[in-house]
Amino acid sequence: MKTKLFILILCLFVTNLSCQTSEKNSERNQAVVKLTFQAKGVVKEINLEKKKLKLDHEEIKGYMEAMTMDFYVNEKNLLENIKVGDKINFTLKHEAGIDTITEIRKIQ
Numbered sequence: 001m002k003t004k005l006f007i008l009i010l011c012l013f014v015t016n017l018s019c020q021t022s023e024k025n026s027e028r029n030q031a032v033v034k035l036t037f038q039a040k041g042v043v044k045e046i047n048l049e050k051k052k053l054k055l056d057h058e059e060i061k062g063y064m065e066a067m068t069m070d071f072y073v074n075e076k077n078l079l080e081n082i083k084v085g086d087k088i089n090f091t092l093k094h095e096a097g098i099d100t101i102t103e104i105r106k107i108q
């Protein structure tokens, strides 16, 4: 738990630093770190009400190693066509330090 908090604070700090740098470069260049990743995982839990799911995901290249963790989805309906045990491809958007799943495609 403490490690997670530390990483979060570190992320905020780094984001802030990059913010200041890019503001010098260009005012139009908004400093929000925005990345998308494609990844694969297996659905472990679904929480429709909280718009989140637990995934056992494979390595997300350039972002994180394989692990089981919770993700939020941007649209509740992304969770309506999947069930626990499904293998999925998903798109993860990382923006301003927040990860959100924006697309889910079931692997047949």
Ligand SMILES: [Cu+2]
Binding pocket: 057, 064, 065, 066, 067, 068, 069
């Ligand atoms: Cu992860």
